[in-house]
Amino acid sequence: MAVPEDQRPPSTGATYVISVAADLAGVHPQTLRIYERKGLLDPKRSRGGDRRYSDADIVVLHRIIELTNAGVNLEGVRRILALERRVADLSEALEDAREAARAAVEQTHRQYRRDLVPIRDAHLPVVVRRIRR
Amino acid sequence: MAVPEDQRPPSTGATYVISVAADLAGVHPQTLRIYERKGLLDPKRSRGGDRRYSDADIVVLHRIIELTNAGVNLEGVRRILALERRVADLSEALEDAREAARAAVEQTHRQYRRDLVPIRDAHLPVVVRRIRR
């Protein structure tokens, strides 16, 4: 279920070194290293070993900061992020299931419409009319 | 979607005063008062104002202790409990939706079986056979 290119956020494929990512989020670079060590973020690394934060990382980072500002500690944030992903997955699955239900009924109707043709009684010989009761 | 009486846990309708509830969970009574002040638990009160913990409260209490022992602070626990309820609700809704989908298709089939009777070509006059193509 890929989002069309032109609806995505400015996904330039850009990455940011730690100082830029920290600036974008308004926090100390060292804070980002803590988040990583606690398993909240996992930025790619450059050849030299420098962290490279993607746009997706920045989105997660902002959510982390929201939660910590609200008083959640890092272990709590880690679990909340996982649960929020789970909720998103379930919501999508639910949406899909409802859509699939409508489609299945529709398909069933179409199946009958293809296989059966309504026929008026007057067209039928007596023997058939008896079958119809 | 009420669970039948005989499938429920020993729901004796029993309630416990704070000292008993604390013993059941192996924590200090004062800890339970903290949990309540932070919005993690909301036990009923007796006429005299004493807290009365239900079996359901005890279940939640054990979950709270699991999470805090795992290093989640109380604001984190509060949000995690809410998310876990959400996940449970969504899981149930998903289950229901899938069941409803099967039932809807089945219902559609039954509808056609009631309204239509299959007729063999040989029974039909030429004019009708032409309609069937």
Added chain:
DNA sequence: GTGACCTTAACGACGCGTAATTGTGG
């Protein structure tokens, strides 16, 4: 009066963010 509950406050331990230190690569 004894005991269990209530509330509020103080203390110690721990987690988190900042800052400082030291080392490495371009």
Added chain:
DNA sequence: GCCACAATTACGCGTCGTTAAGGTCA
């Protein structure tokens, strides 16, 4: 040699659980 990164360590502050102190009701 300079700058930005890396990792580790130390410090200050806030949170959490325990404990204590004082009040109320049966």
